[in-house]
Amino acid sequence: xxxxxxxxxxxxxxxxxxxxxxxxxxxxxxxxxxxxxxxxxxxxxxxxxxxxxxxxxxxxxxxxxxxxxxxxxxxxxxxxxxxxxxxxxxxxxxxxxxxxxxxxxxxxxxxxxxxxxxxxxxxxxxxxxxxxxxxxxxxxxxxxxxxxxxxxxxxxxxxxxxxxxxxxxxxxxxxxxxxxxxxxxxxxxxxxxxxxxxxxxxxxxxxxxxxxxxxxxxxxxxxxxxxxxxxxxxxxxxxxxxxxxxxxxxxxxxxxxxxxxxxxxxxxxxxxxxxxxxxxxxxxxxxxxxxxx
Numbered sequence: 001x002x003x004x005x006x007x008x009x010x011x012x013x014x015x016x017x018x019x020x021x022x023x024x025x026x027x028x029x030x031x032x033x034x035x036x037x038x039x040x041x042x043x044x045x046x047x048x049x050x051x052x053x054x055x056x057x058x059x060x061x062x063x064x065x066x067x068x069x070x071x072x073x074x075x076x077x078x079x080x081x082x083x084x085x086x087x088x089x090x091x092x093x094x095x096x097x098x099x100x101x102x103x104x105x106x107x108x109x110x111x112x113x114x115x116x117x118x119x120x121x122x123x124x125x126x127x128x129x130x131x132x133x134x135x136x137x138x139x140x141x142x143x144x145x146x147x148x149x150x151x152x153x154x155x156x157x158x159x160x161x162x163x164x165x166x167x168x169x170x171x172x173x174x175x176x177x178x179x180x181x182x183x184x185x186x187x188x189x190x191x192x193x194x195x196x197x198x199x200x201x202x203x204x205x206x207x208x209x210x211x212x213x214x215x216x217x218x219x220x221x222x223x224x225x226x227x228x229x230x231x232x233x234x235x236x237x238x239x240x241x242x243x244x245x246x247x248x249x250x251x252x253x254x255x256x257x258x259x260x261x262x263x264x265x266x267x268x269x270x271x272x273x274x275x276x277x278x279x280x281x282x283x284x285x286x287x288x289x290x291x292x293x
Contacts, residue, residue: 032165038226039158042219043151046076048194050217055210057123067091071123077147079103082124100124104144108132123207130203137203150193157186173248177237184230191223
Protein backbone atom coordinates (compact mmCIF):
# COMPACT_ATOMS: atom_id res chain seq x y z
CA UNK A 1 0.00 0.00 0.00
CA UNK A 2 2.83 2.35 0.87
CA UNK A 3 4.65 1.63 -2.39
CA UNK A 4 1.45 2.21 -4.36
CA UNK A 5 0.84 5.54 -2.63
CA UNK A 6 4.46 6.60 -3.15
CA UNK A 7 4.35 5.69 -6.83
CA UNK A 8 1.08 7.56 -7.18
CA UNK A 9 2.63 10.69 -5.67
CA UNK A 10 5.71 10.41 -7.90
CA UNK A 11 3.60 9.93 -11.03
CA UNK A 12 1.48 12.98 -10.29
CA UNK A 13 4.57 15.00 -9.40
CA UNK A 14 6.24 14.28 -12.70
CA UNK A 15 2.94 14.71 -14.55
CA UNK A 16 2.82 18.20 -13.14
CA UNK A 17 6.35 18.87 -14.34
CA UNK A 18 5.57 17.51 -17.78
CA UNK A 19 2.96 20.25 -18.15
CA UNK A 20 5.32 22.87 -16.81
CA UNK A 21 8.58 22.11 -18.58
CA UNK A 22 9.64 25.73 -18.77
CA UNK A 23 8.95 26.33 -15.09
CA UNK A 24 10.87 23.19 -14.15
CA UNK A 25 13.75 24.18 -16.42
CA UNK A 26 13.95 27.64 -14.83
CA UNK A 27 13.81 26.09 -11.36
CA UNK A 28 16.69 23.77 -12.26
CA UNK A 29 18.81 26.62 -13.58
CA UNK A 30 18.20 28.83 -10.54
CA UNK A 31 18.99 26.07 -8.05
CA UNK A 32 22.11 25.07 -9.96
CA UNK A 33 23.36 28.65 -10.21
CA UNK A 34 22.67 29.18 -6.51
CA UNK A 35 24.74 26.14 -5.54
CA UNK A 36 27.64 27.10 -7.81
CA UNK A 37 27.62 30.74 -6.68
CA UNK A 38 27.58 29.74 -3.01
CA UNK A 39 30.49 27.32 -3.41
CA UNK A 40 32.62 30.00 -5.08
CA UNK A 41 31.59 32.76 -2.66
CA UNK A 42 32.33 30.65 0.41
CA UNK A 43 36.00 30.60 -0.57
CA UNK A 44 36.25 34.37 -0.27
CA UNK A 45 33.90 35.28 2.60
CA UNK A 46 35.35 36.32 5.94
CA UNK A 47 32.62 35.12 8.28
CA UNK A 48 33.13 31.39 8.73
CA UNK A 49 33.74 32.18 12.39
CA UNK A 50 33.18 35.44 14.23
CA UNK A 51 33.50 37.09 17.60
CA UNK A 52 32.17 40.48 18.66
CA UNK A 53 32.00 42.55 21.78
CA UNK A 54 31.55 46.14 22.92
CA UNK A 55 33.91 47.31 25.64
CA UNK A 56 36.10 50.12 26.92
CA UNK A 57 39.70 49.64 25.82
CA UNK A 58 42.90 51.64 25.59
CA UNK A 59 43.09 53.18 22.16
CA UNK A 60 46.79 53.87 21.55
CA UNK A 61 50.07 52.65 22.94
CA UNK A 62 51.73 54.70 25.71
CA UNK A 63 48.38 56.30 26.50
CA UNK A 64 45.78 55.67 29.18
CA UNK A 65 42.95 57.09 27.09
CA UNK A 66 40.10 54.60 26.75
CA UNK A 67 37.42 54.54 24.10
CA UNK A 68 34.13 52.72 23.92
CA UNK A 69 34.13 50.64 20.76
CA UNK A 70 32.75 47.54 19.11
CA UNK A 71 35.51 45.05 18.34
CA UNK A 72 35.04 42.26 15.84
CA UNK A 73 37.09 39.29 14.65
CA UNK A 74 36.01 37.68 11.37
CA UNK A 75 37.71 34.47 10.22
CA UNK A 76 37.63 33.33 6.58
CA UNK A 77 39.40 30.71 4.52
CA UNK A 78 41.96 33.23 3.23
CA UNK A 79 42.64 35.22 6.37
CA UNK A 80 41.19 37.19 9.25
CA UNK A 81 39.46 40.54 9.34
CA UNK A 82 39.66 42.70 12.48
CA UNK A 83 37.24 45.59 12.89
CA UNK A 84 37.16 48.40 15.41
CA UNK A 85 34.30 50.88 15.38
CA UNK A 86 33.88 53.58 18.00
CA UNK A 87 30.62 54.14 19.84
CA UNK A 88 30.18 56.91 18.77
CA UNK A 89 32.48 56.80 15.74
CA UNK A 90 34.08 60.19 16.48
CA UNK A 91 35.80 60.31 19.86
CA UNK A 92 38.56 62.63 21.05
CA UNK A 93 38.43 64.47 17.70
CA UNK A 94 39.31 61.26 15.84
CA UNK A 95 37.29 58.91 13.66
CA UNK A 96 37.48 55.40 15.05
CA UNK A 97 36.49 53.07 12.23
CA UNK A 98 39.06 50.42 11.26
CA UNK A 99 38.84 47.33 9.09
CA UNK A 100 42.16 45.50 8.81
CA UNK A 101 42.82 42.33 6.79
CA UNK A 102 45.54 39.78 7.57
CA UNK A 103 45.95 37.09 4.92
CA UNK A 104 47.08 33.49 5.41
CA UNK A 105 48.98 33.63 2.13
CA UNK A 106 51.37 36.26 3.42
CA UNK A 107 53.59 36.08 6.47
CA UNK A 108 51.53 37.18 9.45
CA UNK A 109 54.63 38.52 11.17
CA UNK A 110 55.31 40.93 8.30
CA UNK A 111 51.74 42.21 8.26
CA UNK A 112 51.83 42.53 12.03
CA UNK A 113 55.03 44.58 11.85
CA UNK A 114 53.43 46.83 9.23
CA UNK A 115 50.46 47.30 11.56
CA UNK A 116 52.85 48.31 14.34
CA UNK A 117 54.54 50.82 12.05
CA UNK A 118 51.21 52.33 11.06
CA UNK A 119 50.31 52.75 14.72
CA UNK A 120 47.03 50.86 14.60
CA UNK A 121 44.89 50.83 17.75
CA UNK A 122 45.81 48.48 20.57
CA UNK A 123 42.79 46.14 20.24
CA UNK A 124 43.66 45.39 16.60
CA UNK A 125 47.32 44.78 17.43
CA UNK A 126 46.40 42.55 20.36
CA UNK A 127 44.15 40.30 18.26
CA UNK A 128 46.58 40.19 15.33
CA UNK A 129 49.42 39.17 17.64
CA UNK A 130 47.44 36.09 18.69
CA UNK A 131 47.72 34.81 15.09
CA UNK A 132 51.49 35.18 14.78
CA UNK A 133 53.78 32.15 14.89
CA UNK A 134 55.27 33.23 18.21
CA UNK A 135 51.92 33.33 20.00
CA UNK A 136 51.39 30.55 22.58
CA UNK A 137 47.81 30.17 21.36
CA UNK A 138 48.94 28.51 18.14
CA UNK A 139 46.05 30.04 16.21
CA UNK A 140 48.10 30.57 13.07
CA UNK A 141 48.80 26.87 12.63
CA UNK A 142 45.23 25.83 13.48
CA UNK A 143 43.37 28.30 11.31
CA UNK A 144 45.81 28.45 8.43
CA UNK A 145 45.95 24.74 7.63
CA UNK A 146 42.34 23.93 8.40
CA UNK A 147 41.26 26.82 6.17
CA UNK A 148 43.61 25.70 3.40
CA UNK A 149 42.15 22.17 3.35
CA UNK A 150 38.61 23.55 3.59
CA UNK A 151 39.22 25.77 0.56
CA UNK A 152 40.74 22.89 -1.44
CA UNK A 153 37.75 20.62 -0.82
CA UNK A 154 35.36 23.45 -1.69
CA UNK A 155 37.04 23.89 -5.08
CA UNK A 156 36.76 20.14 -5.58
CA UNK A 157 33.05 20.43 -4.80
CA UNK A 158 32.83 23.13 -7.47
CA UNK A 159 34.37 20.75 -10.02
CA UNK A 160 31.92 17.96 -9.17
CA UNK A 161 29.07 20.49 -9.38
CA UNK A 162 30.11 21.41 -12.93
CA UNK A 163 30.37 17.73 -13.85
CA UNK A 164 26.89 17.12 -12.44
CA UNK A 165 25.46 19.90 -14.61
CA UNK A 166 27.09 18.37 -17.69
CA UNK A 167 25.68 14.94 -16.87
CA UNK A 168 22.20 16.38 -16.32
CA UNK A 169 22.17 17.42 -19.99
CA UNK A 170 23.10 13.90 -21.12
CA UNK A 171 21.21 10.58 -20.97
CA UNK A 172 23.01 9.64 -17.74
CA UNK A 173 20.72 11.22 -15.14
CA UNK A 174 21.63 8.57 -12.57
CA UNK A 175 25.31 9.56 -12.60
CA UNK A 176 24.32 13.22 -12.37
CA UNK A 177 22.57 12.36 -9.12
CA UNK A 178 25.71 10.61 -7.91
CA UNK A 179 27.76 13.70 -8.75
CA UNK A 180 25.39 15.89 -6.74
CA UNK A 181 25.91 13.62 -3.75
CA UNK A 182 29.67 13.82 -4.35
CA UNK A 183 29.36 17.61 -4.35
CA UNK A 184 27.59 17.44 -1.01
CA UNK A 185 30.27 15.10 0.34
CA UNK A 186 33.10 17.51 -0.53
CA UNK A 187 31.18 20.42 1.02
CA UNK A 188 30.82 18.38 4.20
CA UNK A 189 34.55 17.55 4.07
CA UNK A 190 35.24 21.29 3.90
CA UNK A 191 33.02 21.92 6.91
CA UNK A 192 34.70 19.11 8.82
CA UNK A 193 38.14 20.51 7.99
CA UNK A 194 37.24 23.94 9.30
CA UNK A 195 35.53 22.44 12.36
CA UNK A 196 38.83 20.97 13.54
CA UNK A 197 39.63 24.47 14.79
CA UNK A 198 36.94 24.19 17.41
CA UNK A 199 38.31 20.85 18.63
CA UNK A 200 41.57 22.50 19.64
CA UNK A 201 41.79 24.46 22.91
CA UNK A 202 40.22 27.83 22.31
CA UNK A 203 42.20 31.00 22.85
CA UNK A 204 40.34 33.62 24.86
CA UNK A 205 40.68 37.22 23.69
CA UNK A 206 40.65 39.58 26.69
CA UNK A 207 40.33 43.27 25.95
CA UNK A 208 39.61 45.74 28.72
CA UNK A 209 37.31 44.10 31.23
CA UNK A 210 35.63 41.77 28.72
CA UNK A 211 36.61 38.74 26.67
CA UNK A 212 35.26 36.73 23.74
CA UNK A 213 35.77 33.52 21.75
CA UNK A 214 35.08 32.76 18.11
CA UNK A 215 31.94 30.90 17.09
CA UNK A 216 30.59 29.53 13.82
CA UNK A 217 29.05 32.24 11.67
CA UNK A 218 27.01 32.79 8.50
CA UNK A 219 29.31 31.19 5.92
CA UNK A 220 29.67 28.02 7.97
CA UNK A 221 25.91 27.55 8.27
CA UNK A 222 25.40 28.49 4.62
CA UNK A 223 27.90 25.80 3.60
CA UNK A 224 26.07 23.28 5.76
CA UNK A 225 22.69 24.22 4.24
CA UNK A 226 24.12 23.99 0.71
CA UNK A 227 25.56 20.56 1.45
CA UNK A 228 22.19 19.36 2.72
CA UNK A 229 20.50 20.78 -0.39
CA UNK A 230 22.92 18.93 -2.68
CA UNK A 231 22.35 15.74 -0.70
CA UNK A 232 18.57 16.00 -1.01
CA UNK A 233 18.77 16.71 -4.75
CA UNK A 234 21.16 13.82 -5.36
CA UNK A 235 19.11 11.32 -3.35
CA UNK A 236 15.82 12.35 -5.00
CA UNK A 237 17.32 12.09 -8.47
CA UNK A 238 18.64 8.58 -7.78
CA UNK A 239 15.36 7.39 -6.22
CA UNK A 240 13.20 8.85 -8.98
CA UNK A 241 15.46 7.39 -11.65
CA UNK A 242 15.14 3.85 -10.29
CA UNK A 243 11.36 4.20 -9.88
CA UNK A 244 10.55 5.81 -13.22
CA UNK A 245 13.49 6.36 -15.58
CA UNK A 246 11.24 7.35 -18.51
CA UNK A 247 9.62 10.13 -16.51
CA UNK A 248 13.03 11.33 -15.38
CA UNK A 249 14.29 11.49 -18.96
CA UNK A 250 11.15 13.37 -19.92
CA UNK A 251 11.47 15.79 -16.99
CA UNK A 252 15.07 16.57 -17.89
CA UNK A 253 14.29 16.57 -21.63
CA UNK A 254 16.76 13.76 -22.26
CA UNK A 255 16.06 11.64 -25.35
CA UNK A 256 12.88 13.55 -26.11
CA UNK A 257 12.68 15.29 -29.46
CA UNK A 258 11.47 18.83 -29.20
CA UNK A 259 9.53 18.60 -32.42
CA UNK A 260 7.39 15.56 -31.57
CA UNK A 261 4.32 17.56 -30.66
CA UNK A 262 4.78 20.24 -33.27
CA UNK A 263 2.56 20.44 -36.34
CA UNK A 264 4.88 20.17 -39.31
CA UNK A 265 3.32 21.53 -42.52
CA UNK A 266 3.66 19.34 -45.58
CA UNK A 267 3.37 20.37 -49.19
CA UNK A 268 0.94 19.00 -51.74
CA UNK A 269 1.44 15.49 -53.08
CA UNK A 270 -0.23 12.88 -55.26
CA UNK A 271 -1.05 9.31 -54.38
CA UNK A 272 -1.23 6.38 -56.80
CA UNK A 273 -4.21 4.37 -55.58
CA UNK A 274 -3.43 1.47 -57.91
CA UNK A 275 0.03 1.11 -56.36
CA UNK A 276 -1.48 1.04 -52.87
CA UNK A 277 -4.03 -1.69 -53.70
CA UNK A 278 -1.32 -3.86 -55.22
CA UNK A 279 -3.21 -4.49 -58.48
CA UNK A 280 -1.29 -5.34 -61.68
CA UNK A 281 -2.69 -3.63 -64.77
CA UNK A 282 -1.48 -3.90 -68.30
CA UNK A 283 0.25 -0.75 -69.50
CA UNK A 284 -2.07 -0.56 -72.49
CA UNK A 285 -5.23 -0.56 -70.39
CA UNK A 286 -4.02 1.04 -67.18
CA UNK A 287 -5.65 4.11 -65.93
CA UNK A 288 -3.86 6.02 -63.25
CA UNK A 289 -5.96 7.65 -60.63
CA UNK A 290 -4.50 10.44 -58.63
CA UNK A 291 -5.86 11.59 -55.36
CA UNK A 292 -5.13 15.11 -54.22
CA UNK A 293 -4.13 15.32 -50.62
